[in-house]
Amino acid sequence: MDLDRTTEKVPAQIAEVDRLDIQQWYRRVYARCQSLLLSATDAEDATQETFMRAIVSLPELRSQLAINAWLRNIARNVCVDFIRRQQVRRADTADLNEFAASPCGRHRENEEHEHLMHHIYALPEPLREIILLHYYEEMTYDQMAQWLDVARSTVNERLTKARLLLKQGLCAEKLR
Amino acid sequence: MISCDTCQSQLSAMLDGELPPNETEGIQDHLATCPACQREWDELRELDCKLVQAVQLPVTVPAKCEASLAGSIREGKVRLERTHLGLSSRERLARRWSLAILALTAACLTAIFLIPGSKWSEDDRHATDHNDVAGPVIVGRLVRATGRVEQILPDRAEWQTVSVDDMLGIYPGARLRTGDGALCELETPDRSVVRLDAAAEVVVDRSNQIQLVRGRIWCRASTESNIELRLNSPEAWTPDTQLATFTCPSSSEIQCSTSNNQFSCCSNTNNQATVELAVGNFKCAVAPGESVSIDASQAVQRDTSQELINKIWQLPLLAIDAQSDSELMQVLRPLLASIGRTKAMHINEERLRQLGPLGAIPLLTYATVESAPEQIELRRRAVWLAADLADQRSVSLLNKLARDPDAQIAQKAVEKLSSLARQ
Numbered sequence: 052m053d054l055d056r057t058t059e060k061v062p063a064q065i066a067e068v069d070r071l072d073i074q075q076w077y078r079r080v081y082a083r084c085q086s087l088l089l090s091a092t093d094a095e096d097a098t099q100e101t102f103m104r105a106i107v108s109l110p111e112l113r114s115q116l117a118i119n120a121w122l123r124n125i126a127r128n129v130c131v132d133f134i135r136r137q138q139v140r141r142a143d144t145a146d147l148n149e150f151a152a153s154p155c156g157r158h159r160e161n162e163e164h165e166h167l168m169h170h171i172y173a174l175p176e177p178l179r180e181i182i183l184l185h186y187y188e189e190m191t192y193d194q195m196a197q198w199l200d201v202a203r204s205t206v207n208e209r210l211t212k213a214r215l216l217l218k219q220g221l222c223a224e225k226l227r
Numbered sequence: 228m229i230s231c232d233t234c235q236s237q238l239s240a241m242l243d244g245e246l247p248p249n250e251t252e253g254i255q256d257h258l259a260t261c262p263a264c265q266r267e268w269d270e271l272r273e274l275d276c277k278l279v280q281a282v283q284l285p286v287t288v289p290a291k292c293e294a295s296l297a298g299s300i301r302e303g304k305v306r307l308e309r310t311h312l313g314l315s316s317r318e319r320l321a322r323r324w325s326l327a328i329l330a331l332t333a334a335c336l337t338a339i340f341l342i343p344g345s346k347w348s349e350d351d352r353h354a355t356d357h358n359d360v361a362g363p364v365i366v367g368r369l370v371r372a373t374g375r376v377e378q379i380l381p382d383r384a385e386w387q388t389v390s391v392d393d394m395l396g397i398y399p400g401a402r403l404r405t406g407d408g409a410l411c412e413l414e415t416p417d418r419s420v421v422r423l424d425a426a427a428e429v430v431v432d433r434s435n436q437i438q439l440v441r442g443r444i445w446c447r448a449s450t451e452s453n454i455e456l457r458l459n460s461p462e463a464w465t466p467d468t469q470l471a472t473f474t475c476p477s478s479s480e481i482q483c484s485t486s487n488n489q490f491s492c493c494s495n496t497n498n499q500a501t502v503e504l505a506v507g508n509f510k511c512a513v514a515p516g517e518s519v520s521i522d523a524s525q526a527v528q529r530d531t532s533q534e535l536i537n538k539i540w541q542l543p544l545l546a547i548d549a550q551s552d553s554e555l556m557q558v559l560r561p562l563l564a565s566i567g568r569t570k571a572m573h574i575n576e577e578r579l580r581q582l583g584p585l586g587a588i589p590l591l592t593y594a595t596v597e598s599a600p601e602q603i604e605l606r607r608r609a610v611w612l613a614a615d616l617a618d619q620r621s622v623s624l625l626n627k628l629a630r631d632p633d634a635q636i637a638q639k640a641v642e643k644l645s646s647l648a649r650q
Contacts (some may be wrong), residue, residue: 073296077289099292103299167281185243186282192245211239218274 073102078188079198080126086180087130089172091143097133099127170220178213185210229257234264238271312515366434367413368396369423373585374409374425378402397431402440402596404428408585410544418449424484424540443484445541448475456483458490471521473504473513482537493518493530535562539578542589549589549596560594563605563612579612587617591624594636603633610636614643623645 080101085094104125114122171182184195196203240246241254250351252402338409369376369389377386381400389397397403397413405411405423413421415434423429428444438448442589448454458471471490475481481502483492494502494513502513506521513519518530538558541587545555562575579586590613610628617625625647626641 073293074289077282077292079286080290095288095292099295100297102292106296163277164281167277171282182278184280186278187284192240192243207240207245208432210243211236214271214274216240217278218270 062154076102076122079184082180082183082187083123084127084130086176086183088133091168093133094205097126097129100129100133104129120200123198123200127157167217170217173220174213174216178209178216180207181209182213182217229253231257231261231264232283234258234261238264238268242271242275280305299531308398344410366397366399366431367400367415370412370420371544372405372411372494373543373547374411375406376409376411376423377404377406399433400430402428402430405442410541412544415449417451419447419452419454420526421446421454422541422544427451439485441485443482444542445480445482445538446475447480448477450478453477456481458483471504471506473502477504489520489522491518491520534562536575536578539582542582543585546589546592548593555589555593556597559589559609560602560605563593563608565604576612580616582616584616584618584620587613587621588624591617591628593620594631595624595627606633607635607639610639614639617643617647619647 075096081094081098085148086096088094088097101122105122108125112118174182178202181195181199182190184190184198190198192203192206195206199206234254236242237246237250237254241251246254246268246640258268337530360573369391372391378389378397379386379400380398386404389403398647403413403423405425405427410425411423413423414433415421417434419435421429421437422445424443424445427444430438430440432438435448435452436455436457437444438459440459446456447456454475456473456475471485471492473481473483473492479494481488481492481494485491490504490506492502492504494515494517501515504511504513504519504521506525509521509525511519511521511527516531520528520530535558539562540554542558545552545558549555562579565572579590582589590609594609594613597606597609613621622644625640626646629637629644631640
């Protein structure tokens with residue numbers, strides 16, 4: 052008899068989600084969208100669209116435990132639609148040379164943000180996401196691991212790698 | 228002594244304060260002696276400062292998003308099925324029902340229109356359509372179960388498993404059975420509830436017409452309708468061998484069982500009219516709060532039913548969803564109450580023990596769900612009793628109780644966990 056399984060299911064059933072706390076999820080969904088769309092304005096629209104779809108399909112979500120994967124999936128679908136609709140350029144083609152050709156050394160303060168973003172957008176997608184996630188929202192490695200559905204050690208590796216690449220990128224720019 | 232590679236691979240985690248203190252110490256010792264790694268560390272901190280300043284999301288953005296979503300919802304741009312407001316379990320169930328009915332209606336219509344050479348006339352189509360919409364084709368849904376439940380459809384030969392998540396429910400005329408240790412609860416479209424004990428078998432003819440073939444069931448008729456119950460002899464089951472019939476009046480509870488040509492029926496509610504139990508031409512009245520057994524030779528045995536004790540077998544079922552459904556509390560509180568340490572308490576305890584390891588689950592669930600501070604004694608008693616019964620299946624609940632704010636409960640849970648671990 053498998054009461055075992057049934058009782059294991061109890062917390063999941065209890066935790067049925069009735070309400071989506073947008074404030075709680077906003078930053079991480081935003082980081083996901085931005086890492087896919089490479090644009091802050093598009094990310095804002097996509098995040099809003101993600102929550103819109105999430106609220107409408109909330110009854111399909113059976114348990115709070117699945118909410119991470121569920122939200123990430125919706126965000127991904129929204130972004131894919133965005134890319135199809137607007138033909139947003141993908142990050143892998145982010146053109147650093149073009150940026151370097153712009154008048155250098157005159158970065159005003161608000162341009163510093165654009166400048167760093169450009170380098171972040173040039174990172175591979177998983178590293179891009181973890182950097183945005185880390186700086187947008189104060190999450191521990193464990194929390195990030197849970198949201199991204201990866202091991203804690205992977206979080207550490209990705210952050211280390213992302214920072215290393217950013218450092219090298221900025222360094223190479225100085226030398227040019 | 229750590230190498231430069233190890234040191235540099237840990238710098239990022241150290242920056243984020245995610246390294247354990249002893250490792251942090253090791254890295255700091257290394258940095259003090261290695262200029263190359265120290266330079267890496269300084270550069271990393273510099274980069275982090277830049278990122279902290281540049282990569283920021285304004286605090287107001289999430290609030291803006293929320294306000295804008297609320298606006299869209301108000302203007303009707305997003306159509307909600309009241310979901311964001313929070314559905315009660317009742318509403319959720321009602322929604323499932325309507326979906327199931329919709330799915331069935333759609334399936335029937337598709338079949339009628341698409342099957343080539345269908346001889347259905349235009350009128351017949353309307354008639355079917357009308358029937359499906361007016362009266363649901365399904366007679367019940369499985370709401371909760373502690374194990375395997377199977378049904379066999381009237382025109383089929385093999386048993387199929389029914390699960391709580393099934394979209395389509397129980398069909399008219401279906402035979403339903405529970406396995407060993409598997410209790411289940413059905414709900415009919417008009418909100419009557421039927422619970423099956425382990426190893427029980429019923430035929431659900433209509434939503435308010437049930438035949439008990441074997442074992443024990445409990446039912447609560449909805450406020451709108453009665454439930455007609457027919458008890459069959461388990462030995463020679465054919466559709467015509469029903470031996471006893473009675474009606475469970477609306478809004479009342481009845482428990483009945485059949486075994487070895489003996490039928491028993493107890494009327495559990497005190498505020499309802501007498502139930503009439505008919506065996507062939509013989510009729511006998513069951514008063515509220517009374518339990519009546521009749522055997523094939525029509526010998527009648529009467530007993531004053533003890534409603535609570537009669538419900539003890541349902542406890543494992545009530546432990547599922549206990550958080551949203553207060554029935555477990557309602558049943559267990561008086562059972563665990565000391566009533567001046569009288570005989571009743573020992574009888575109740577004895578009956579709870581008879582549930583065996585399965586009984587530990589509702590008791591421990593009760594202890595985790597009960598939040599009233601004045602019930603601390605009952606919680607302790609529940610945990611003490613459960614500790615005698617619990618087996619591996621209760622480990623997750625015991626783990627929860629091991630962190631209980633009440634020291635005695637936490638200690639008892641820890642003791643039981645360690646004794647289970649030794650086994």
